[in-house]
Amino acid sequence: MMRLLHNCSRLLQLFLHQGYHTLKVGVFLGCLAMLFEALPVYAAADLDVNTPAVAAVKASMQSRHLQLLPHYQSGAVGLTADGFVAVKEAGLVPLSQRSALTALVKDENADRTNLYRGIAAANGHPEWEGEIQRTFAIRWIDKAQPGWFVQRDGQWLRK
Amino acid sequence: MNLTLIKQGWMRTWLLVLSATGLSACVTINIYFPAAAAEKAADKVIDEIWQVPAGQSPAPSQHSAPTATPVTPSATPVTPSVNPESAP
Numbered sequence: 001m002m003r004l005l006h007n008c009s010r011l012l013q014l015f016l017h018q019g020y021h022t023l024k025v026g027v028f029l030g031c032l033a034m035l036f037e038a039l040p041v042y043a044a045a046d047l048d049v050n051t052p053a054v055a056a057v058k059a060s061m062q063s064r065h066l067q068l069l070p071h072y073q074s075g076a077v078g079l080t081a082d083g084f085v086a087v088k089e090a091g092l093v094p095l096s097q098r099s100a101l102t103a104l105v106k107d108e109n110a111d112r113t114n115l116y117r118g119i120a121a122a123n124g125h126p127e128w129e130g131e132i133q134r135t136f137a138i139r140w141i142d143k144a145q146p147g148w149f150v151q152r153d154g155q156w157l158r159k
Numbered sequence: 160m161n162l163t164l165i166k167q168g169w170m171r172t173w174l175l176v177l178s179a180t181g182l183s184a185c186v187t188i189n190i191y192f193p194a195a196a197a198e199k200a201a202d203k204v205i206d207e208i209w210q211v212p213a214g215q216s217p218a219p220s221q222h223s224a225p226t227a228t229p230v231t232p233s234a235t236p237v238t239p240s241v242n243p244e245s246a247p
């Protein structure tokens with residue numbers, strides 16, 4: 001017991017003697033670590049959306065938008081709350097064009113998935129995909145033109 | 160003496176590891192999802208994809224099905240272009 005106490009006080013003494021210097025070095029190393037970890041934070045202050053993969057998806061969506069636009073306006077297609085598009089009222093489209101519309105929506109959604117995933121990957125954080133998708137979902141709906149149908153709380157609303 | 164040296168070395172590494180991890184842990188918390196940056200990026204991407212401005216009339220669709228909804232006020236920019244007819 002006495003030996004243990006003795007050892008303890010010895011340790012404390014050592015700590016007090018060495019502690020300051022060691023802490024100083026530790027803080028320095030910690031700062032270095034912080035710098036290295038902080039770098040990606042600053043890099044992420046602006047999300048990179050210009051990698052070749054993302055640019056390709058954007059171009060594809062851009063050209064598809066011209067085909068989707070009349071459907072947004074008619075209400076055949078609406079913007080969902082989770083950042084995708086969906087056929088809202090297939091009846092507005094002639095029967096002969098419904099399969100084309102379904103394919104259009106499917107392709108658009110595939111591109112949107114790739115867009116969200118691509119932006120997350122381009123910024124070195126694949127785990128951000130969900131958050132990016134949520135952010136886009138809100139912004140798509142906010143930016144939708146008057147008359148388009150958007151989904152809110154599971155219901156379709158006309159903007 | 161030997162024991163003391165060993166103890167010193169042990170304590171030094173221990174403290175180093177502790178302070179370094181402690182500090183870096185504080186920083187790790189900061190690497191949150193950059194919501195503002197994401198919103199900015201989303202706006203930029205959406206504007207690029209939907210780059211047909213609201214005013215411009217939409218691209219004429221090949222079929223005439225959904226044309227019965229004049230939702231967008233077609234404020235087509237009537238630019239006062241030089242008109243050959245009006246020229247004296």
